[in-house]
Amino acid sequence: MDNNKKNVIVSGARPTGRLHLGNYWGTLKNWVDMQDKYDCYFFVADWHALTTGADKSSTIVENTREMVLDWMALGLDPQKSVFFRQSDVKAHAELALLLGMVTPISWLLRNPTFKDQLQELYKQKYKGQEDKMKKAEGVTKQLAEAAGEDAETTALHSDMAVYGFLGYPVLMAADILLYDSAKVPIGKDQLPHLELTRDMARRFNHMFHTDLLREPEPLFTNIPVVPGVDGRKMSKSYGNTIGIFEDAKSLEAKVKKMYTDPLKIKLDDKGHPEGCVVCAFHKLYNPDWKARETECREGKVGCGACKKQLIELMEKEIGALRTRRAELAATVDVEGVLAEGAARARAVADRKAAAASRAAGLI
Numbered sequence: 125m126d127n128n129k130k131n132v133i134v135s136g137a138r139p140t141g142r143l144h145l146g147n148y149w150g151t152l153k154n155w156v157d158m159q160d161k162y163d164c165y166f167f168v169a170d171w172h173a174l175t176t177g178a179d180k181s182s183t184i185v186e187n188t189r190e191m192v193l194d195w196m197a198l199g200l201d202p203q204k205s206v207f208f209r210q211s212d213v214k215a216h217a218e219l220a221l222l223l224g225m226v227t228p229i230s231w232l233l234r235n236p237t238f239k240d241q242l243q244e245l246y247k248q249k250y251k252g253q254e255d256k257m258k259k260a261e262g263v264t265k266q267l268a269e270a271a272g273e274d275a276e277t278t279a280l281h282s283d284m285a286v287y288g289f290l291g292y293p294v295l296m297a298a299d300i301l302l303y304d305s306a307k308v309p310i311g312k313d314q315l316p317h318l319e320l321t322r323d324m325a326r327r328f329n330h331m332f333h334t335d336l337l338r339e340p341e342p343l344f345t346n347i348p349v350v351p352g353v354d355g356r357k358m359s360k361s362y363g364n365t366i367g368i369f370e371d372a373k374s375l376e377a378k379v380k381k382m383y384t385d386p387l388k389i390k391l392d393d394k395g396h397p398e399g400c401v402v403c404a405f406h407k408l409y410n411p412d413w414k415a416r417e418t419e420c421r422e423g424k425v426g427c428g429a430c431k432k433q434l435i436e437l438m439e440k441e442i443g444a445l446r447t448r449r450a451e452l453a454a455t456v457d458v459e460g461v462l463a464e465g466a467a468r469a470r471a472v473a474d475r476k477a478a479a480a481s482r483a484a485g486l487i
Contacts, residue, residue, distance in 0.1 A: 131306035133162040133343070136169040136210065136299060139187035140177060143194050144365035146350040146358035149408060152368075154309055154345040156199040164205035165303055165469060168192065168462070171210050171217070172296070175289045176241065189458045194368060197449035202461050210299070212466035215477035219298035222480050224291060226327050231320060232290050242285055297321040300340055302473040307343035318342050334483040336476075348408060351401050355383040369446045372439055379405075379435045384427045391426035402430050409437040 135155065143152070158164055168188050174181060192207060200207070210216055232238065288295075300308055300321055308318055318340065325337035351357065352364025359365065366378050382402050388395040397403035397417045406413040410433070419425040481487050 130161070130163045132165065132303050133158055133307060133309060134165045134167075134300050134303050134305040135309055136167040136172070137191065138169045138173040139184050139191050140173055140180075141183075141187060141360060142190060143368050144358055144360070145368055146352075146365065148198065148368050149350045150311070150347045151309075151345075152195065152198050152200070154347075155195075158309065159201060159204045162307075165305075166195065166200065166205055166207055167213075167299070167469070168207075168209045169299075172292060175286070175292045178286075188462075192458045192461065193449060193452050193456065196452050196456065197445055198368070202465060206465045206468045207461055208465035208469040209462050212462065213302075213469045213473050215302055215470065215473035216295065216298050218477040219302055219473075219480055220291075220295040222477075222484055223297055223301075223324050223328060224294050225484070226331050227294055227324055229290075231323065232293060235293060235317075235320065237317070238290060238292075242289070293317065293320050294324065297324045301325055301337045302476045303469075304338045304476070305340045306338070308340045309343045309345045311347045312344055315342055328480075328483075332483040332485070336479055336483050349404060350408070351383075351404050353378050353382050353401060355399070355401055368442070369449055370442055371446075372443065375439060375442060376435050379431050379438065382431065384430075385420075388420075388423075388427060392423040394423040395420035395427075397421065402427065402434055405434055405438070406430070409434065409441060 135151075137147075137151070155164070155166060168191060170184050170188060173184055173187075188209060195207070196202070296317070297320070301324075308321075310318055322339045325339045328337050329335055352359065352362055353366065354362070354364045356362055356364060366375065370378070379402070382405075383400070384402055385395045385397075385400045387393070397420050400420075403413075403417060403420065406416050410416055416425070416430065416433075420430065478487065
């Protein structure tokens with residue numbers, strides 16, 4: 125891999141469970157498309173998995189294996205890209221420590237994701253207490269009012285507001301900056317996170333009078349809307365997901381349960397594709413989705429027939445992926461793939477971390 129010919133892309137995913145179609149269409153499909161255009165480093169973010177899931181750490185090893193097999197079944201190729209486990213490359217922690225020395229806490233406290241996710245985790249921990257407290261709006265708000273503080277402050281003072289969770293943007297910045305990543309694939313809603321990485325790189329360079337850390341640019345990726353079967357965003361926390369390798373019977377059952385147009389009662393009623401989950405998936409799996417939308421609007425197709433066709437289209441694609449994954453699971457040495465990738469990643473990351481230490485006056 126010649127880093128002088130192609131720009132570097134770095135991206136990672138936390139091994140927190142099996143992947144679903146939201147992960148595929150939102151992230152992984154773009155990764156597959158990138159690997160012929162860029163020098164790509166794709167890593168299993170096992171340290172990041174601990175920031176909000178340290179109590180579930182016993183699943184990380186198995187989830188790592190499953191996720192790498194998923195990647196390969198979808199078309200990611202360890203011969204084209206570098207696959208590695210974050211914790212196998214200690215330079216990530218070293219650079220994160222150095223960045224932490226120059227990153228103001230106020231920057232981290234302003235991170236809206238930290239606040240929002242912390243409050244959500246706090247509510248989940250105490251889920252069930254709403255009934256005991258006469259079904260008020262939420263446990264965090266109730267406890268906060270009892271303590272005379274707002275919900276955000278209460279969550280911030282909880283035992284879930286750990287140092288690693290607050291500081292995960294620093295580790296994320298290290299992940300990116302170690303490899304001189306020119307671009308970072310993100311959706312536009314993630315731009316504030318990348319700006320924080322750029323701020324850290326700029327502050328480090330300014331404080332230590334160097335130009336060592338490259339400020340990465342955003343690479344805005346095409347992220348189609350992938351609703352869950354109930355119409356909300358597809359998310360494991362909502363229990364509304366369809367797995368990338370969903371079993372055929374389960375896939376059929378989930379599509380049949382998909383939320384459709386509530387105003388289309390009879391077969392020949394004119395439909396409204398916008399807001400219909402089945403129509404949203406036709407856009408992803410049906411090359412003639414525009415014709416299908418027209419038929420829906422004109423009342424020429426019923427929801428049952430529309431779902432039946434979608435099941436056939438999805439099973440054709442997902443079934444082929446299941447077969448491919450089963451073959452890989454029987455033949456691929458995932459630990460070997462990750463070990464080889466870690467060696468390639470360390471060759472780059474260790475040099476950058478050592479240079480950062482020299483810039484900071486430590487060597």
